[in-house]
Amino acid sequence: MRPVGPRDLVGIVLQPIEAVSSTLERKLGLFSVIIISLSAMIGSGLFVLPSLAYAMVGGGVWLAYVFAALVVAPGAISQSELASAMPTSGGSFVFIERTFGPMFGTIAGLGLWASFLLKASFALIGFSAYLMFVQEYLGTDVTGIQAALSLLVLVVIINTLGMKRIKAVQTPIVTISILLLVGLTIWANVSGDADYSKAHPVLQSTSDWTRMGEATAFVLVSYAGVAKVAAIGGEIKNPGKNLPGGIMTSLGIGAVLYVVLVATMVAVIPHEAFFDSNGHAIEDPVRAFAEVVGGSGVAIFAAVVAILTMTSMSLAGVLAASRYLFAMSRDNLLPDRFEDVHPRYETPHIAIIVTGVAMAVALLTIDVHQVVEYASGFQIMVYVLMSLSVLVLRKATPSHAWYRPEYNAPLRPFLQWFGIISGSLLLYFMGMEAIIGAVTAAVVGLLIYQGYGRRHQSHKISPWETFRMMSSDPHRAESRRRASAFFAADTWGNNLLTLRQFMSCVDALGLEYGDTDTRRDYFHAADENGDGLIHLEQYLMALERMTSDEA
Numbered sequence: 001m002r003p004v005g006p007r008d009l010v011g012i013v014l015q016p017i018e019a020v021s022s023t024l025e026r027k028l029g030l031f032s033v034i035i036i037s038l039s040a041m042i043g044s045g046l047f048v049l050p051s052l053a054y055a056m057v058g059g060g061v062w063l064a065y066v067f068a069a070l071v072v073a074p075g076a077i078s079q080s081e082l083a084s085a086m087p088t089s090g091g092s093f094v095f096i097e098r099t100f101g102p103m104f105g106t107i108a109g110l111g112l113w114a115s116f117l118l119k120a121s122f123a124l125i126g127f128s129a130y131l132m133f134v135q136e137y138l139g140t141d142v143t144g145i146q147a148a149l150s151l152l153v154l155v156v157i158i159n160t161l162g163m164k165r166i167k168a169v170q171t172p173i174v175t176i177s178i179l180l181l182v183g184l185t186i187w188a189n190v191s192g193d194a195d196y197s198k199a200h201p202v203l204q205s206t207s208d209w210t211r212m213g214e215a216t217a218f219v220l221v222s223y224a225g226v227a228k229v230a231a232i233g234g235e236i237k238n239p240g241k242n243l244p245g246g247i248m249t250s251l252g253i254g255a256v257l258y259v260v261l262v263a264t265m266v267a268v269i270p271h272e273a274f275f276d277s278n279g280h281a282i283e284d285p286v287r288a289f290a291e292v293v294g295g296s297g298v299a300i301f302a303a304v305v306a307i308l309t310m311t312s313m314s315l316a317g318v319l320a321a322s323r324y325l326f327a328m329s330r331d332n333l334l335p336d337r338f339e340d341v342h343p344r345y346e347t348p349h350i351a352i353i354v355t356g357v358a359m360a361v362a363l364l365t366i367d368v369h370q371v372v373e374y375a376s377g378f379q380i381m382v383y384v385l386m387s388l389s390v391l392v393l394r395k396a397t398p399s400h401a402w403y404r405p406e407y408n409a410p411l412r413p414f415l416q417w418f419g420i421i422s423g424s425l426l427l428y429f430m431g432m433e434a435i436i437g438a439v440t441a442a443v444v445g446l447l448i449y450q451g452y453g454r455r456h457q458s459h460k461i462s463p464w465e466t467f468r469m470m471s472s473d474p475h476r477a478e479s480r481r482r483a484s485a486f487f488a489a490d491t492w493g494n495n496l497l498t499l500r501q502f503m504s505c506v507d508a509l510g511l512e513y514g515d516t517d518t519r520r521d522y523f524h525a526a527d528e529n530g531d532g533l534i535h536l537e538q539y540l541m542a543l544e545r546m547t548s549d550e551a
Contacts, residue, residue, distance in 0.1 A: 012399050012461055012484035029237050033246025034253070036316055037226060038174050041254040043313025044119075045222025046181065047306045048126045050262045051274050051285040056215045057208075060201020062263040064215040065222065069255040071426055072223045074419025075383030076251050077409045078390040079226065080244035085393075085405035087239030092382050093324050097331060099389040101462040106333050106453050107445030108385070111378045113324040114441065117355055119224060120155075120317025121362045124148040127310040129284035130303040137300055148363050155315050156356035159322065162345040173312040180305050181257065181286070185264045188293045194267040213429035220426065221376045222258060226251050240406030265289045318355055325351035333453040377430050377437040380423050387419035395470060396463035398510070399481045403463070479540065485509050486539050496533040499523050505539070511546060522546055 053061045082095040093112055097105025128144030135141065188194045202208055226247050236242050269288050276282055290302035326348040329338035342349040391413055393403045409415065461480075469477040485508045489501040497505065502523045503516070526534045526542035534542070 012466075012481060030242045030245050030249075033236060033242050034250045035171050035174055036319070037246060037250035038178075038254060041222060041224065041226075041250065042174060042177055042181075042257065043123050043310050044126045045219065045254075045258060046261060047130070047286050047309060048283050049219050049222060050265055051281045051283065051288075053215045053219050054266065054274050054285075055281040056218065057211050058202060059199045059266045060203070060212070061215065061219075061266060062199060062259050063201045064212060064219050065255070065258040065262055067212070067216040068220040068223060069251070069258075071216070071220060071380075071419070071422045072226065072251065072383060074415045075386040075423070076223075076226045076247055078386040078416055078419065080247045081390055081405045081407050081409040082386065082393075083243040083247070084240045084407040085403050087236065087243060088327065091320070091323070091327075092386065093327055094331075095389050096382075096385055097333075099392055099462065100385075100464040101460075102331070102333060102453055102457050103446070103449050104464075105331070106328065106449040107442050108382065109324050109328045109333065110445045110448065111438075111441030112382060113321050113355070115376075115378050116224070116317050116321035116324070117359050118362060118366075119221060120314040120321065121148075121359045123310045123313040123317060124151055124155075124359075125363065126283065127307045129282065130287060130306040130310075133284060133287055133303045134300060134307070145363060149360060151311050151314070152356060152359055152363070155311065155318050156352060158315060159318050159352045159356075160342065160345060160347055160349045162347050173308050177305055177309045177312075178257070180290075180302060181261050184290055184293050184298075184302070185261055188264055188268045188289075191293070193293060194264055196263065196267045198271075199263045199266040210429065213426065217376070217380065217426040217430045219258075220380060223251065223254060224379060244407040268292050318352065318359070322348055322351040322355045325354060332456040333449065335452070377427060377435070378441050380426050380430070381438055384420050384423035387416035387423075391416050392467045393463050396466040399461075399466045399477070399484070400463045482509060482540060482543055483536065486536055496535055497539055498532060502534065502539065502542070506543075506546075509543075511543070519546075 050061060053064055057064060079092065079095070083091070086094050086098060088094055091112075093105060093109035096108040125144055125148050128147075131142070131144060131147055201212070203212060236246075265285055265288075269285070269292055273288050273292070274282060274285070282288060284303065284306070286306055287299050287303050291299035325334060325338045328334040329336055329351070338348065338351045338354070340350045341347065390409055393400070394412065397403050466477060469480070482505075485505040486497065488508065489497055489505045491501070499520065503519060506519055522542045522545060523534065524530075525545070526538040528538065
């Protein structure tokens with residue numbers, strides 16, 4: 001059944017439009033994008049997770065980081081394309097909401113918000129092992145939760161003060177952290193302490209591969225920075241170039257650092273030193289690494305750097321999480337209070353404060369270690385959706401011409417299908433944790449959408465709806481696109497087109513059949529009463545004749 005009016009066609013866009021948000025200040029360049037992304041990656045991924053993953057697969061733990069990077073890469077490349085077309089705050093939420101519609105956007109936005117704030121909470125309590133080590137020398141007795149809450153207050157304040165303050169804090173911390181880890185690696189190799197034969201992976205049986213898959217899913221959160229940086233797209237200068245460049249550069253740097261440093265840790269740290277007296281994996285592998293290479297003095301310095309780095313990771317987590325609330329409010333999926341921007345600092349201070357309060361509640365009431373595993377499953381699903389979004393938008397572009405990315409993902413569609421399949425395999429390896437995390441996020445998001453978002457949204461045809469129609473009923477999809485051109489050209493609103501308006505429709509639809517005189521003949525053939533006007537049915541019939549004659 002063909003649409004009968006323009007209200008049935010809201011969402012169909014045949015001409016490119018400019019859709020860049022300017023609510024927040026754009027102050028971040030390429031270097032800042034890389035620093036923010038790396039600060040989100042170089043945290044628990046190096047300072048906590050290596051020893052936990054080592055307990056799962058032994059010396060081949062570095063290979064889990066390689067596999068994780070391969071799984072993340074298609075999503076990151078796809079996200080780079082999406083970000084170059086939609087450089088607004090909200091990142092993955094915006095991409096999913098504009099591709100699949102507001103209901104899926106609400107589910108994804110809340111899931112991403114919860115995922116990032118829980119990972120940021122994990123970063124704040126993840127340094128507790130390092131804190132205990134430092135306190136042995138300082139003679140202090142501050143509990144991990146006290147330190148975490150104190151640093152959380154500081155993180156919220158810095159985020160509220162704006163991007164310049166965040167950059168001023170993160171840049172030296174990330175630089176010192178990288179120099180420390182690279183320095184320890186070089187020191188270990190020069191001194192002859194590294195025995196890389198211990199880093200040989202064992203993949204001889206099905207159970208070995210299964211454990212490697214589980215470890216890959218476990219450490220994949222180490223690359224979360226590539227998703228976080230897209231969430232602040234509205235604050236990046238020249239986003240069409242700096243976002244893709246920053247995402248891919250930080251992913252490459254992060255992957256190399258992970259593989260080299262983790263392999264060196266395994267080559268240096270004795271097997272028994274990866275476990276405490278109770279047989280549990282230690283949570284301060286960099287301290288153990290530094291102690292073996294340089295002694296207790298270097299270990300203390302490494303522990304202090306670890307505390308600062310994990311704080312920086314939390315800083316990036318709050319930064320990204322708060323932008324999801326801001327973007328959802330901007331799109332009328334949450335109350336408009338979350339869209340408020342501080343008049344002096346130009347930051348979404350309400351969203352930042354709410355995120356900070358939620359993190360405090362998580363720190364005090366939830367086993368964050370366990371919940372982070374649930375959130376990680378949702379994060380993998382987001383990477384899968386990034387790849388799927390590119391496939392959907394590319395096919396639906398004729399009806400949604402606002403999608404004009406400055407960066408084109410290579411090897412399409414093979415790269416995207418690899419990302420979808422590999423991500424789905426990781427979800428299988430994660431088991432029930434991934435399913436529980438996804439279902440919980442979906443239920444909460446659906447309830448909020450039904451309770452608030454749906455009442456503040458009008459129906460709009462999404463690219464996903466167009467994609468499904470193009471796959472199942474391409475003729476109807478094309479008729480809908482042509483009808484949209486009709487109503488866009490009908491500037492008088494009388495459901496009739498003149499010859500000039502008919503010509504503009506043909507141009508908007510990209511039909512190149514015949515010259516001007518030939519197109520005029522089709523118009524007059526459709527104008528049965530010769531009054532110089534044609535209605536919708538006559539217009540559609542004229543286009544049908546044009547395309548059939550062209551074929």
